[in-house]
Amino acid sequence: MKSETHDNPPVAKKQRRLIGDRGDHFLSRIQGETGENLSACYQCERCTNGCPVSHYMDIKPHQVIRYVQLGWRKELLSSGTIWICLSCETCTTYCPNEVGVAETINHLRTMAAQSTIEPKEKHLAIFHRTFMEQLERFGRVNEFWLMNAYTLKPGVLREKIKSGLMKEEFFLGLDLLKKGRLHVLPQRSREIAKIKALYRLKKER
């Protein structure tokens, strides 16, 4: 963003954004990487109307496509939308122009995860990362270990105790243990070395 200055106090008048600054570049990058034709979107809002979580989103699904067309990368990557999206694919299914809205949001999420931009939905990002760590460790994912590892991540436990969720989850976990739903001992995949090698490959990239 060219017009950003730091000596102005952050008040009232919203800064005008230049429409189309570097837009073509960002649009063609996303189109190339996802293989979707995002220029076909004519803002009919069917995706937003179908989306089960659009009222929790700060940028609505149809706006996401518009923002990509305009090249507003930073707004997109720092939004809550990309993390809240459930990948339920309602938007993609409903789109009359076959724009892959869910695929685009998913791609933006991977971009945000690899960028230095701090995710707006921190806990969701932490959860996804914990899941991948568990997968690397055992090759399979055990719900008991996943939940415990997630709860022990910095910031999560404090938040949970504060909101009273910890108590609720503890008793739910106890209930599930009694019913034999949780398995304390994790199952492993035998060829775990190959999966670990895959992770190393990913880090080298």
Place this chain on the structure above:
Amino acid sequence: MKLSFYPGCSLEGMANDYGRSIEAVFKRLEIELIELEDWSCCGSTAAHSLDEMMSVALPARNLAAAEKIGFDLVSPCAQCFNRLCHSQQMIQKKLFDVPWQVNGDIEVHDMTRFLATADMIKAVKDRVTRPLKGLNIVCYYGCQMVRSPRISGYTDYENPLTMDQLISAVGANAIDWSYKATCCGAGIGIARKDIQGSLTRRIYREAVRSGADAIAVSCPLCQMNLDVIQRNSRKKIVPVFYFTELIRMAFEGYGMPSWFKMHIANPIPLLRTKGLLSG
């Protein structure tokens, strides 16, 4: 008939009652399920959220194992099915290189559609010893199994009917409703419980309103979510069955209380009033 079988992580933990009912049903149908050699997690939701390469490579490992066996692959979990299909399409289009030997030519089925072909429904009907008369059931498919149609290959994604056909085949009354394929929010259920709760409760409310005694599901996460919101609830209890549990009940003539001890929404009183329980 032989099939290779990819159970997925849930069937080892939270949903091992689903696994047991599948085993029993396929034994009756005389189909041998061969579990994939040393399978690993498909990385659902987390892998494709953080890294697209991983989301293709992780399921591809299981596809490679299935190709070694050579039979069609069947997956009971909707999430796994979706990821396997996605991975296979990416490999077919040669968009990603994976470190395993995969051709991408194996047939991947989800369990409901595999059992809902005309031949299989006939086989199911033949083996019913006691129809589940008087049981009103809504079928809940969830999102990952039917959508997006370009991955799952469903043509009736607006109003899927595979499970309804199976439920009708075992003699129960499948009720039509409008929340068949609405998402239950499982993907963000752990980190954003508020959102998931509101989505799941809406599905539960609609099921009650449409007059259902029970919900039939095919996805371990949907079952879990719909079950847990009924914990300590004073409202109407709507038990959430895996569809294979219902088929098993019809095959074996009656349900055993020990099959359902993992359910939180207790189905025993309902089955007792309908006369479907032994003892």
